[in-house]
Amino acid sequence: VNPGFQGQLKLYEAMGCAVDTSSVLYKRYRLEMLSERFSEPQDLPREVFAVDPTTVCQTSNTEVLYRCRKCRRALFRSSSILSHTEGMGPTAFAHKRITESARLSGNGQEKCTSYFIEPVQWMEPALLGVMEGQLLCPKCMSKLGSFSWRGDQCSCGRWVTPAFQIHKSRVDEVRTLPVGNFQTAK
DSSP states (O other): OOHHHHHHHHHHHHTTSSOOTTSHHHHHHHHHHHHHHOSSOSSOOGGGSBOOTTTSOOOOTTOOEEEETTTOOEEEEGGGBOOOOOOOGGGGGGGGTOOHHHHHHSOSOOOOOEEEBOOBGGGHHHHTTOSEEEEEOTTTOOEEEEEETTOEEOTTSOEESSEEEEEGGGEEEEEEOSSTTOEEEO
């Protein structure tokens, strides 16, 4: 049995022996397969992209909406975030020759400073034909983060492939309150 098929079986088992296209595990697997197949993605399948939150109403009160901090345009939902296991922190950056004092200043609880998400429809023009680049807000053109089909390193030290990275400092969380239509920004 080849290793690729074994990986697919493990994924199937992890999803409860059913194909769940909304699962984070499935989304990450699909993106990894795309990054291996395309040397320069010219024509990506439509199902790769999450729905642009400006085109549909929010369906769940528990789902968080993320907006551009500068112009408040809706960018993605919490269901688009692809979580990853936390890396080794500063020791993962040894190849960048971080000094011992900088390594010791960390408290051991290295936090991710970015969200790694699945591609959203508004990103499509930026992604086609290039392997890496900047992600700009589609409304105000401020820099939100970057993408790389080859992968990128998170601030926690974990390597994420492919990487569609949005910096937490560039977006606001908007949670819907259960009573009324009021929203709170974090």
